[in-house]
Amino acid sequence: MTSLHAEVVVRRDAFTLDVTFASHPGEIVAILGPNGAGKSTLLAVLAGHLVPSYGVVRVGDRTLTAVRDDRVETAVRPERRSIGLLGQDSLVFPHLSARENVAFGPRAAGVPAAQARRVADEWLTAVGLGELTDRHPGALSGGQRQRVALARALAAEPAVLLLDEPFAQLDVRTAAELRDVVRTQVRRTRTATVLVTHDVLDAVTLADRVVVLHDGQVVEQGRPLDVLSDPVHPFTAALAGVNLVVGRLATQPDGSTALQGPDGVLVPCGAREPGGRAQVTFPPGAVVVGDGWPARVIDLEPGTTGVRVRTSGDVLVDLPPAQAAALDLHVGAELLLSVPTEHVRVRPLA
């Protein structure tokens, strides 16, 4: 029942990772970011496989890593950190049964064999595998192996649990079930948990807090609902599936204020003081075709309920199939676009 505090700086050629965050007992903090954002580097530092250029990693009142002024003060070895790992590949030991896998942590901690087996059986029951304790990994499905891996990680009673895209290789149904198991067990054991992912679904369904990482920097953090409904950074906006346009607020002929973005994008902002820079966000489904700023079709892809059209100015438009069919859509086609004011969120920029 301890918290994780991490302050990590890793400098590597042109790349700098600079993250500070905390995870409290029973809390799941999602580190969201595209490939190359520095997520793996962060995990390596937390797990003790990489000594950072500067930083402190503390679990409760234990300091696991401390590097100050280019001097390594503390670097606890991975096996002494009490940090559990669950990755994309379950990495269940292939030569051991499910029970022996889960009992491995307790055995390594010196628990007698019979007791370790009992603990393992309890954990396997908790993750819904009570019937399969004697199976070897070869006789388990991908989802079951991932459950064994979760049980194994938790049976070692880690102070912190690191989840590295643990659902990425599972089918939709299995992933949903495993998310449920993870949430239940993390809450029950009150384990401080860090979830690294680039899947927004993980963040929405599991995270208490999200930290968005881009090019090694934290670009925003907060509750998932807040971050995803009102994104500040283009990457987060893309994750949340909303359009984000940066431009200048200008007075329109009818006296209202609108944001003038690149490529002629013109988004109404209601009654606002003109003159400053601002960014607006709006959902692709709210864009109306037929009137407004002239845009060109860049590409077309299947959307969740119809067709998603990427237009000049990097504005996404979601169209219902019937409307899309009526429009003679093709790459390069000209469209007139507008957004009703009530769907637009405006954020002034300094």
Next chain:
Amino acid sequence: MTREHPVGVPGLLWLPAALAAGLLVMPVVALLVRADWASLPADITTPAALDALWLSLSTSAVATGVCLVLGVPLAVVLARAHGWPADVLRALVTLPLVLPPTVGGIALLYLLGRRGLLGQSLDAWFGITIPFTTAAVVIAQAFVAMPFLVLSVEGSLRTAGTRFDVVAASLGAGRWTVLRRITLPLVRPGLVSGTVLCFARALGEFGATALFAGNSPGVTQTMPLAIYSAFNGAGVTQETAVALSLLLVFAAVAVLLAARAWRPGRPA
């Protein structure tokens, strides 16, 4: 009815493939044909033959044990080490493979002989003389057989990678526990085949043994040396040489079969 069409073999390959198989199998067939089966039981149960067989099996077993105790750690070090010193060491380890065993025998003499680099001190300080003893047989066998074990285990370790070891460490297992419970069990197939190769190589060792350990019946005369002596007519007949050869063939086949049976079906 369905028929599977597996990837075929170009017709041109069948002839050299058959010749290769013939080259490997026919000499043994010739040996079997040449053997005088009636006198075989008597030939292979002479005290000299039994002495040689026992000496061969026991020294090879001890040499294999030495290779396991020393070679597995070396394989782990080589698999985990980085940089040019590791590369150099890896190249040196394979040296006994490419060296003629007789060269190995001479080299061992210059190291452990009474005037040798180390042998001199062993003799002066402890009164220990190694050449022409049974210990010399074991050392010669270990020298030529160790690379087989090291290379086999090291290759398996590299293939297995270290991902499972990382997980095991995250579960709180120290390095020794990880090695014992994860690393080595995962490379068991490589370990078994390496051990078998190592034992077989030790059993067949001739050149280094002849030069470093000599050919003294009951002490250093292993099967290959006994066969050579018999074939050259030093007191016995060629008939005995053939019989002893067959005995060695059977012993080798038995070892291979035992190793196969010992390797249980691993769960996928």
